[in-house]
Amino acid sequence: MRSRRRLRWVTIPVASLVILALAGCTQAQLHGFLPGFQEDQPAVTNHADLVSALWVNSWIVLLAVGVVTWVLIVAAAVIYRRRRGQTGLPVQLRYNMPIEVFYTVVPLILVLGFFAFTARDQATIEARDPNPDVTIEAYGKQWAWDFNYLDEDVYSTGIQGQPSEDTVGSGAGVVQSQLPLLVLPVNKSIEIQLKARDVIHSFWVVDFLYKKDMIPGKTNFMTFTPTREGTYSGKCAELCGDYHSLMLFTVKVVSEQEYEDYIQGLKDAGFTGRLGDDYNRNLNEPGDGSSEVVGSDSSSTE
The missing domain is CATH 2.60.40.420 (Cupredoxins -  blue copper proteins)
Known part of the structure; x- marks a missing residue:
């Protein structure tokens, strides 16, 4: 119970600070400092918000992974440090199946997730309008x-x-x-x-x-x-x-x-x-030695 209370007292202030920081962000900060965004103005194109969201969300996920990794590194260095009076090597483990599964599954999920969201957004951006204005x-x-x-x-x-x-x-x-x-x-x-x-x-x-x-x-x-x-x-x-x-x-x-x-x-x-x-300066079609350009417009104006 004590540990839960301690965790709660730590989580609430941290979450409050994060919310407060995000509330005070400018448009540039909310969009990952990407160019083209201005206060009280729409994005430059209909795709800009999509690109920005993919960029910002990717960095949020990567930052979370980084924090977890840094915490594990520091925790391992502190918990398993050599104590006074200890000699020799610590107990050697040949493998740890849960950790190895964790280190395999989590990166796989991240890669598949990044691929899925990127492919989804790219399909939207690359879609051609059948009747452009x-x-x-x-x-x-x-x-x-x-x-x-x-x-x-x-x-x-x-x-x-x-x-x-x-x-x-x-x-x-x-x-x-x-x-x-x-x-x-x-x-x-x-x-x-x-x-x-x-x-x-x-x-x-x-x-x-x-x-x-x-x-x-x-x-x-x-x-x-x-x-x-x-x-x-x-x-x-x-x-x-x-x-x-x-x-x-x-x-x-x-x-x-x-x-x-x-x-x-x-x-x-x-x-x-x-x-x-x-x-065009490339006047030869590959392989046939032709000096004519396929699809050239003879009515072009100089």
């Missing part, structure tokens, strides 16, 4: 980006990051206005078809908490709904050559009217058509 074709290239707005038959492009005049030699900044720009309407289902013109790249909008490879000769897909207007940084997350660090772009999530105005601006500026596969 906006379909965009994104090409990664050394060391910039092309964006084709397929539904509107317009495109945008840009150059790799250029050091700004006040930071030349310091590596502290680039000219943001020269970076490729991807504009997305808020609260609309977006499908981005990811392709590469030369080597493997990776499409990563940091605040979206998700990235995906762009592989030559293969089309990958990313489907999501942006849920908060704003300007977000994008970059290549796959080492792709000398100027990989300058392969940047900007994402703007805007209202539907602003999106339509942007598309009309591209049309007025003459950026109509599509920058297609015929601009």
Whole structure:
């Protein structure tokens, strides 16, 4: 009875402290210090909360495992320490079946649990919308980006990051206005078809908490709904050559009217058509020696 009372008196204050600490957490702390979360604002995309929950819950489980492991290490060191007057070796045990079963079953449960929850969330994130509101074709290239707005038959492009005049030699900044720009309407289902013109790249909008490879000769897909207007940084997350660090772009999530105005601006500026596969640097299909690119768009506009 005494031990139960002692445990209760220890558990209640600890639980109270944990609840109090969590109640005072900011949005950044509650989401594991991941980028993209702001006070009293929705997540950047419809998948961001899912990614955050998987991240935070995984760390909670791992921290619990760590605490148990540390307690066992300290307890073993204290309980089985050599006492004054003791000589020789302690009693040697060849095996301990309960402990060995415990050390086998618990890691197996953890691995299966992490796999199950990751596979579940990944299936949700990777599910394609059969009728997206906006379909965009994104090409990664050394060391910039092309964006084709397929539904509107317009495109945008840009150059790799250029050091700004006040930071030349310091590596502290680039000219943001020269970076490729991807504009997305808020609260609309977006499908981005990811392709590469030369080597493997990776499409990563940091605040979206998700990235995906762009592989030559293969089309990958990313489907999501942006849920908060704003300007977000994008970059290549796959080492792709000398100027990989300058392969940047900007994402703007805007209202539907602003999106339509942007598309009309591209049309007025003459950026109509599509920058297609015929601009790829890998011009030979593997194995056949052909110099033609399958699926190239002969109507692409330079």
